[in-house]
Ligand SMILES: Nc1ncnc2c1ncn2[C@@H]1O[C@H](COP(=O)(O)OP(=O)(O)O)[C@@H](O)[C@H]1O
């Protein structure tokens with residue numbers, strides 16, 4: 169059942185690769201303003217779920233509905249991005265030859281058409297936005313560095329910064345703390361909570377301590393469908409979840 | 417790409433062309449400073465090749481589109497200009513036919529094919545120099561980029577494109593002179609082509625258009641559009657998730673590049689005096705990619721440097737050991753790829769960077 173304040177709704181989504189079922193009748197609701205953690209063993213289909221939402225992978229069957237009845241399965245990546253869905257990849261992908269500043273500039277919400285970017289001049293407003301994001305992501309003193317020269321953790325943060333610059337309604341964040349130190353992990357949890365004040369977030373993560381620190385509703389994926397859902401304590405007490413995690 | 421090196425390059429191109437023209441027109445024949453007319457046309461030819469190289473660098477260096485068919489756009493621009501020059505011959509041809517070029521009289525054409533109409537008008541011909549390569553690039557690019565053809569597959573179909581045009585233009589019933597192409601030009605805009613002053617004028621015109629091409633290319637690659645383009649080159653899928661449509665960016669730059677190549681070809685033909693289907697040969701397109709690789713991909717200046725140096729080398733080399741030129745070119749390409757991945761400009765930049773930190777260290781207390 170779809171209610172008023174549902175932002176994202178996956179309904180019976182199936183995806184298979186050469187006969188292998190990556191998503192198996194997956195259904196999931198996300199409320200407006202909610203932050204959801206998605207966990208699950210490797211190969212559970214977490215990244216594939218994000219691929220389906222962002223238009224990279226077209227499901228064989230099932231619906232993906234965003235906001236007031238927009239069927240995302242009919243749209244391609246740029247159109248979905250323009251609707252206000254931003255994505256951070258599992259492997260940090262930033263524009264390496266560009267400076268940190270330019271990476272955020274290219275991500276800023278605005279006209280994406282060549283006829284605009286060909287003549288675009290950086291405005292004061294854009295400069296302020298970029299400064300803000302640099303501060304939020306603690307990259308202010310790295311603004312003129314090549315993104316390719318940043319540390320792994322800094323690249324993760326830059327990518328989150330680019331996500332913020334897009335001003336999306338919904339952020340999909342795939343394993344944001346992979347390869348981060350404990351301190352960085354903690355800062356990232358704080359940053360995501362802050363982002364969640366104004367936007368909806370789906371975080372995929374392996375790191376249980378991190379998920380616990382987020383303190384939000386958890387969905388456990390297994391073999392392409394939802395195995396369990398609820399608070400972190402609820403799902404970690406669920407015998408089926410224990411079996412899946414310990415059975416490996 | 418540094419601003420300084422591009423400005424130096426503009427200065428070198430313009431200054432060099434003007435000096436050669438002065439040496440040809442103002443210095444007496446016996447003087448040590450006299451520049452023979454053949455050298456003027458040779459330099460003009462290099463500059464046209466340099467325009468082709470800048471066009472190739474724009475798509476390959478900044479958008480990652482390795483076109484192995486760019487000489488086709490150059491040749492199409494050349495044919496458009498050649499058709500105008502043919503119509504200019506008028507009754508001075510061997511058969512003295514005011515309307516039909518010699519080869520048509522020879523092939524028993526009764527009237528001018530429809531697509532030859534208008535080419536007696538210089539403004540129309542110049543428009544076609546831009547429109548024909550541009551429209552072909554637009555159609556080709558639209559089909560290729562929309563279906564997300566990229567990498568090696570794209571290179572192969574660009575090569576197929578130029579090969580198909582080569583075969584088509586070889587046919588006599590294309591009505592474009594077949595095997596022999598278009599030649600025996602007499603004058604351009606009413607001025608005799610063989611005159612020294614015309615030759616010098618064409619050289620300077622080539623320099624001006626090369627400079628314009630460089631300025632336009634620099635504007636494009638340093639604009640926000642150019643930043644998106646570089647992002648597309650390196651991480652195309654990421655740009656999609658940011659809401660950009662990479663195919664639109666590639667299409668724009670591909671068409672711009674084809675137009676540049678076409679203008680280069682149009683300036684080339686009057687200086688060489690002939691355009692024939694050989695200009696569509698796949699080897700020509702591959703050579704233009706080698707010029708860019710030698711000079712330094714993604715630098716614009718390197719494209720000019722590579723085109724001029726390699727062609728200068730070719731002129732010297734083919735004078736001495738013509739049968740070995742292709743081997744020499746192949747060896748050069750392999751050497752550059754293995755030892756100088758950034759080309760000549762990459763090497764120069766690396767040295768400049770090495771020199772800078774040393775100075776900074778000295779300045780520190
Ligand atoms: N493009 C693809 N082609 C074939 N198999 C794929 C593809 N993408 C994902 N898979 C498979 O689908 C399953 C789910 O993958 P994924 O969504 O990446 O899992 P997770 O992110 O939860 O670790 C894995 O078994 C993976 O091998």
Ligand SMILES: [Mg+2]
Pocket residue numbers: 214215216258
């Ligand atoms: Mg994954």
